Amino acid sequence: MIDLHLHLDGSLSIEDFKYLSKKDGISLGEDFPKNIYVSKDCKSLEEYLERFDLPLKFMQSKENIEYLTASLVKRLYKLGYIYAEIRYAPLLHLNKGLTMDEVVKASIDGLNKGLKECPGFDVNLILCCMRHADEKLNMETVEMANKYRNQKVCAVDLAGAEALHPSSYYSRVFSKAKEYGLNITIHAGEATGSDEIMMAIDNGAIRIGHGVHLSLDKDSIKKVKDHNVCFEFCPTSNLQTKSLKDYNHVPLRDFMNNQIPVCINADNMTVSDVSAISEMKQMIKTFSLTKEEVFRLYMNAIEHAFIENSEKSLLKKKLESVFEKYWSNLSNEE
Numbered sequence: 001m002i003d004l005h006l007h008l009d010g011s012l013s014i015e016d017f018k019y020l021s022k023k024d025g026i027s028l029g030e031d032f033p034k035n036i037y038v039s040k041d042c043k044s045l046e047e048y049l050e051r052f053d054l055p056l057k058f059m060q061s062k063e064n065i066e067y068l069t070a071s072l073v074k075r076l077y078k079l080g081y082i083y084a085e086i087r088y089a090p091l092l093h094l095n096k097g098l099t100m101d102e103v104v105k106a107s108i109d110g111l112n113k114g115l116k117e118c119p120g121f122d123v124n125l126i127l128c129c130m131r132h133a134d135e136k137l138n139m140e141t142v143e144m145a146n147k148y149r150n151q152k153v154c155a156v157d158l159a160g161a162e163a164l165h166p167s168s169y170y171s172r173v174f175s176k177a178k179e180y181g182l183n184i185t186i187h188a189g190e191a192t193g194s195d196e197i198m199m200a201i202d203n204g205a206i207r208i209g210h211g212v213h214l215s216l217d218k219d220s221i222k223k224v225k226d227h228n229v230c231f232e233f234c235p236t237s238n239l240q241t242k243s244l245k246d247y248n249h250v251p252l253r254d255f256m257n258n259q260i261p262v263c264i265n266a267d268n269m270t271v272s273d274v275s276a277i278s279e280m281k282q283m284i285k286t287f288s289l290t291k292e293e294v295f296r297l298y299m300n301a302i303e304h305a306f307i308e309n310s311e312k313s314l315l316k317k318k319l320e321s322v323f324e325k326y327w328s329n330l331s332n333e334e
């Protein structure tokens with residue numbers, strides 16, 4: 001299993017919440033654990049994003065950021081993942097006086113601690129700029145990604161409410177990222193349309209978070225292919241934010257028919273109550289995907305992961321060796 005689009009703050013376990021609540025004396029609220037999942041009648045991306053308020057309360061110290069990063073790495077390993085990229089926005093962790101450098105270092109320390117207990121597993125970090133944030137903080141995020149690029153930070157992202165803050169506002173930030181030669185992925189075409197995806201590509205994105213509203217006209221397809229862009233689908237999250245009506249509306253077949261690379265991810269394991277595994281199962285069920293098609297989706301993820309070619313080759317071999325087991329797990333259960 002592989003996940004390239006997974007938010008740390010949306011993926012805290014119930015045990016993590018309980019442990020940190022007790023340790024820090026922060027209340028979980030009367031309706032815990034119901035309040036950590038998005039409700040069935042969630043109306044929009046903006047409402048979905050409110051589910052991050054509670055986890056973020058716990059993510060304001062070095063100790064907790066380190067602990068939570070390690071915890072997620074270990075959970076993914078136990079679930080049988082062979083590679084993952086975990087993302088979060090360092091600028092959301094400055095409320096109690098941490099510097100951005102301290103936040104990023106804490107997450108790297110947590111990642112390395114977690115990986116020590118997970119032989120053969122690899123995870124990298126993506127630092128998210130936020131659409132609502134000051135340019136100064138987004139610029140600092142890019143600086144951090146550059147500073148720690150050889151220490152498990154593999155890319156920068158742009159997250160947050162895209163309908164309110166279009167990608168064009170962020171061209172200076174991403175020019176800087178491009179100047180540094182950083183890998184770029186951008187959340188786009190989730191709550192908005194294809195124009196936003198085109199802008200994200202102009203801003204240097206070689207992966208698009210969601211992108212389900214890509215218009216499949218000749219010019220858009222050409223642009224996507226010219227830039228070798230991969231789309232990080234997170235189906236359940238799109239249903240919850242009302243970006244898509246139901247699973248049948250996930251444009252997976254359309255993208256596959258046009259040979260546009262797609263991979264299947266969780267987005268938020270806790271907020272959405274899914275994993276990349278359950279999402280893949282759902283796609284197999286909805287679209288009657290064949291074994292070869294599922295293999296292709298995992299290969300897409302490896303080919304577009306933000307890692308060196310040598311690591312991609314190793315992961316491909318690993319995928320080949322574990323895929324029979326994956327397939328029987330994915331296809332046998334309901």
Ligand SMILES: [Zn+2]
Nearest residue numbers: 007187209267
């Ligand atoms: Zn996301």
